[in-house]
Amino acid sequence: MANKLIYVFGASQTDGAADMKNTLGGKGANLAEMCRLGISVPPGFTIATDACTVYTEQGQDAVRKLIEAEVKQGVAFVEKEMGKTFGDANDPLLVSVRSGSRASMPGMMDTILNLGLNDEAVAGLAKKSGNERFAWDSYRRFIQMYGDVVMGLKPEKKEDHDPFEEIIDEIKAKRGVELDTDLSVDDLKHMVAEFKALVKNRLGREFPNDPWEQLWGSVMAVFQSWNNDRAVLYRKMNDIPDSWGTAVNVQSMVFGNLGDNSGTGVAFTRDAATGEDMFNGEFLINAQGEDVVAGIRTPQQITLEGSRRWAVLAQVSEEERKSKYPSLEEVMPAIYEQLVKTETALENHYKDMQDIEFTIQENKLWMLQTRSAKRTGAALVRTSIEMLQQGMIDEKTALQRVGADRLNELLHPVFDGAAIKKAKSIANGLPASPGAATGQIVFFADEAEEWVAQGKNVILVRQETSPEDLRGMAVAQGILTARGGMTSHAAVVARGMGKCCVSGAGAVRVDPKARTMTVGGVVYKEGDWISLDGSKGQVYAGKIDTKDADLSGDFGKLMDLADKYKRLAIRANADTPEDARVARNFGAVGIGLCRTEHMFFEGDRIKAVREMILAQNEEGRRKALAKLLPMQRGDFEGIYKAMDGLPVTVRLLDPPLHEFLPHDEAAQREMANEMGLSYEEIKHRVDDLHEANPMMGHRGCRLGITYPEITEMQARAIIEAALNSKAQGITPKVEIMIPLVGTLREFNLQAKLIRATAEAVFAERNATIDYLLGTMIETPRGALVADAIAKEAEFFSFGTNDLTQMTLGFSRDDIGKFLPCYLNEGVYEVDPFQSIDQTGVGQLVQAAADKGRATRTGIKLGVCGEHGGDPASIGFFNKVGLDYVSCSPFRVPIARLAAAQAAIKE
Ligand code: PEP
Numbered sequence: 001m002a003n004k005l006i007y008v009f010g011a012s013q014t015d016g017a018a019d020m021k022n023t024l025g026g027k028g029a030n031l032a033e034m035c036r037l038g039i040s041v042p043p044g045f046t047i048a049t050d051a052c053t054v055y056t057e058q059g060q061d062a063v064r065k066l067i068e069a070e071v072k073q074g075v076a077f078v079e080k081e082m083g084k085t086f087g088d089a090n091d092p093l094l095v096s097v098r099s100g101s102r103a104s105m106p107g108m109m110d111t112i113l114n115l116g117l118n119d120e121a122v123a124g125l126a127k128k129s130g131n132e133r134f135a136w137d138s139y140r141r142f143i144q145m146y147g148d149v150v151m152g153l154k155p156e157k158k159e160d161h162d163p164f165e166e167i168i169d170e171i172k173a174k175r176g177v178e179l180d181t182d183l184s185v186d187d188l189k190h191m192v193a194e195f196k197a198l199v200k201n202r203l204g205r206e207f208p209n210d211p212w213e214q215l216w217g218s219v220m221a222v223f224q225s226w227n228n229d230r231a232v233l234y235r236k237m238n239d240i241p242d243s244w245g246t247a248v249n250v251q252s253m254v255f256g257n258l259g260d261n262s263g264t265g266v267a268f269t270r271d272a273a274t275g276e277d278m279f280n281g282e283f284l285i286n287a288q289g290e291d292v293v294a295g296i297r298t299p300q301q302i303t304l305e306g307s308r309r310w311a312v313l314a315q316v317s318e319e320e321r322k323s324k325y326p327s328l329e330e331v332m333p334a335i336y337e338q339l340v341k342t343e344t345a346l347e348n349h350y351k352d353m354q355d356i357e358f359t360i361q362e363n364k365l366w367m368l369q370t371r372s373a374k375r376t377g378a379a380l381v382r383t384s385i386e387m388l389q390q391g392m393i394d395e396k397t398a399l400q401r402v403g404a405d406r407l408n409e410l411l412h413p414v415f416d417g418a419a420i421k422k423a424k425s426i427a428n429g430l431p432a433s434p435g436a437a438t439g440q441i442v443f444f445a446d447e448a449e450e451w452v453a454q455g456k457n458v459i460l461v462r463q464e465t466s467p468e469d470l471r472g473m474a475v476a477q478g479i480l481t482a483r484g485g486m487t488s489h490a491a492v493v494a495r496g497m498g499k500c501c502v503s504g505a506g507a508v509r510v511d512p513k514a515r516t517m518t519v520g521g522v523v524y525k526e527g528d529w530i531s532l533d534g535s536k537g538q539v540y541a542g543k544i545d546t547k548d549a550d551l552s553g554d555f556g557k558l559m560d561l562a563d564k565y566k567r568l569a570i571r572a573n574a575d576t577p578e579d580a581r582v583a584r585n586f587g588a589v590g591i592g593l594c595r596t597e598h599m600f601f602e603g604d605r606i607k608a609v610r611e612m613i614l615a616q617n618e619e620g621r622r623k624a625l626a627k628l629l630p631m632q633r634g635d636f637e638g639i640y641k642a643m644d645g646l647p648v649t650v651r652l653l654d655p656p657l658h659e660f661l662p663h664d665e666a667a668q669r670e671m672a673n674e675m676g677l678s679y680e681e682i683k684h685r686v687d688d689l690h691e692a693n694p695m696m697g698h699r700g701c702r703l704g705i706t707y708p709e710i711t712e713m714q715a716r717a718i719i720e721a722a723l724n725s726k727a728q729g730i731t732p733k734v735e736i737m738i739p740l741v742g743t744l745r746e747f748n749l750q751a752k753l754i755r756a757t758a759e760a761v762f763a764e765r766n767a768t769i770d771y772l773l774g775t776m777i778e779t780p781r782g783a784l785v786a787d788a789i790a791k792e793a794e795f796f797s798f799g800t801n802d803l804t805q806m807t808l809g810f811s812r813d814d815i816g817k818f819l820p821c822y823l824n825e826g827v828y829e830v831d832p833f834q835s836i837d838q839t840g841v842g843q844l845v846q847a848a849a850d851k852g853r854a855t856r857t858g859i860k861l862g863v864c865g866e867h868g869g870d871p872a873s874i875g876f877f878n879k880v881g882l883d884y885v886s887c888s889p890f891r892v893p894i895a896r897l898a899a900a901q902a903a904i905k906e
């Protein structure tokens with residue numbers, strides 16, 4: 001590979017730029033860009049992502065050979081910029097080594113700080129800085145981090161504490177001090193010796209004293225961390241390709257722990273939880289950056305306004321706030337002003353909300369990172385709409401900024417108002433990620449997974465979370481941590497996942513060994529119920545009912561904007577008047593699928609359906625159908641009313657019979673009673689109806705063809721309800737849909753019955769209405785002969801669930817047994833029942849659409865399978881040129897946005 005692999009950045013020279021993320025990773029590209037903007041950034045160099053690929057494919061010797069000369073040049077560049085020498089005993093250049101891939105993966109990969117220290121250099125650093133305590137503290141931090149990350153010295157059991165932290169605690173206990181900062185230089189020297197002994201004892205190797213060995217060890221560890229479990233999982237969850245690799249940034253250290261005129265912090269140019277246009281963030285005086293991210297100490301707020309708001313939430317008096325937790329604005333006004341100028345410049349430059357990291361070394365501000373900020377779905381919507389209003393971005397950009405699936409979070413539940421009034425608040429922490437969650441306490445991420453697999457709802461409670469907890473966080477209803485601020489990993493990752501999180505609830509004492517948490521003297525055990533309000537930072541005892549969120553304001557504006565750009569219409573799959581109302585509120589412009597069999601799941605209705613199925617002859621069936629007719633008519637009237645003036649597609653009965661049959665003896669006896677038959681007769685009939693492949697069995701139009709009286713009853717109910725509605729001043733727009741059609745003859749047999757029934761009702765009532773008669777395209781044959789079917793069918797709706805089932809030959813009901821393996825092996829990239837298999841099933845959709853249009857110009861085409869609510873599939877349906885997609889009511893807003901994004905992309 002002849003490509004350049006090392007790119008330097010600094011005041012005198014910068015090779016990279018913001019648009020080189022693929023090569024430099026996000027962090028490296030943005031560090032270079034900040035240098036170009038004249039912002040003070042500690043100098044360094046970035047090792048390109050291609051080197052990571054060489055590491056993964058060919059191993060560490062190959063990559064070292066490839067980059068060794070360039071890395072030496074890079075170090076020489078940093079030495080020149082800083083006027084220091086790497087490994088120098090008198091004035092050593094210290095560096096950080098950090099990962100940075102194309103897409104940000106907060107905390108998933110590794111970082112090493114203070115690299116370059118050894119037994120000689122520590123003395124030089126002490127002398128040069130005039131701060132012996134700082135030098136030895138930096139050295140012990142380095143050994144701790146390197147020992148963990150590069151040498152792999154971890155706790156032996158998950159319940160154990162970190163072995164380095166155990167040594168720190170022992171020394172503190174011996175000395176009778178509480179804070180790290182109370183330790184003396186001698187304590188720190190002793191700590192360094194103990195750390196080294198720990199490494200030697202546990203690993204059988206010396207801690208490396210040679211800075212170059214340290215550097216290579218760290219670079220390789222960062223490459224290696226691209227493939228650690230949590231990084232692999234994070235990529236899977238966020239659709240980041242494994243092939244991208246990470247860049248490595250080697251950068252001169254700057255020190256936030258040089259005393260009270262130093263510090264370090266993390267900030268957001270807007271509020272990451274709500275999107276409010278308010279600069280905010282946290283900092284620690286006399287600390288290194290990792291202290292803020294790890295949530296070791298309670299951080300202070302950057303702005304005065306933020307500090308005051310924090311104090312209210314944390315129930316800290318103004319006096320205490322001012323003396324113990326003053327804002328940066330109060331304690332370092334000049335630095336604060338410079339920071340505000342920088343954040344404003346960065347947001348204006350990138351035209352997006354930024355997440356920045358900075359260090360103050362002896363009253364000088366250094367920027368360590370800027371990146372597009374992760375934020376909640378609500379914050380994404382608000383920042384996009386406000387940046388549009390502020391003239392920073394245009395309408396299309398505003399629409400594309402919000403990942404359609406992220407709207408899901410806004411549709412998430414909040415606590416029920418009445419229930420929350422009665423609830424007992426036991427603690428408060430920071431509102432790290434909004435939403436409401438209720439569940440049983442678990443203390444370990446792997447156990448969260450096990451409990452959820454057993455069908456339980458859990459709240460993951462941790463002292464502080466580390467990225468290793470990702471799996472547990474992903475499945476938990478919510479996350480509660482005792483430590484950590486708004487920028488701790490728990491908070492950042494939870495917001496990214498749209499998961500309710502309360503962090504830094506200081507009153508909560510977590511004892512993972514005993515599997516308890518104690519709050520105000522009350523002990524809560526594993527399995528006890530608690531509830532979290534991630535928007536307010538409140539923790540409640542017990543289980544609290546939740547209810548749906550209400551949507552207006554910026555959300556409404558985004559939806560209006562989406563409607564302006566989208567071409568596809570969005571309908572909903574709804575089977576009840578209530579679902580139809582919800583769907584219309586979310587902006588559905590019709591019902592694309594009313595599954596009439598679903599109308600019978602409630603209460604006693606199932607008995608009438610069973611009676612119809614179990615009837616031994618036409619007469620018995622007609623008796624049962626007579627009971628069903630008024631129920632159906634009433635439901636249709638309710639739906640027509642809810643959708644007044646908008647189309648409603650009613651599908652004829654399509655019950656896989658096994659879903660409706662009584663299978664146990666008690667239920668069979670009850671049906672026998674109802675129908676005046678013997679138990680044996682019913683049992684015999686159930687056995688008779690048993691099918692080997694019920695999904696390919698006696699369902700859909702096959703049922704209506706064998707038992708025409710069923711179709712007649714349904715057609716009557718649909719038409720009578722429409723006439724009744726019309727008489728009440730409602731405008732029903734009826735579309736009758738025949739399921740599971742594979743031949744024109746099937747369609748015609750059913751169509752003839754429906755038309756005859758409609759005519760009969762018109763004659764009886766002496767009134768008429770218009771209706772359309774169409775079909776589902778959901779069998780592969782139906783798709784292949786769609787040109788013939790379109791001769792009679794007035795519309796098509798693609799039933800992509802069955803079309804996927806039958807095209808792939810995968811049972812819709814049993815795919816769980818092999819799908820995880822298939823996804824791991826890359827047989828399919830995504831679950832084909834969630835996101836349409838564009839290359840396979842997609843061909844049938846495209847062909848049927850083309851054939852349908854060839855026979856009947858302008859034939860109405862829609863989709864009503866689950867794929868109708870999936871953004872990627874919506875992109876495909878837009879390309880095929882369908883007229884609408886139909887999805888579950890709660891996905892309607894997502895589909896509206898996805899349809900707009902698809903139209904913009906075209
Ligand atoms: C389909 O098959 O895609 C469809 C919408 O019908 P159902 O899911 O009811 O079989």
Ligand code: MG
Nearest residue numbers: 778799801802
């Ligand atoms: Mg179907």
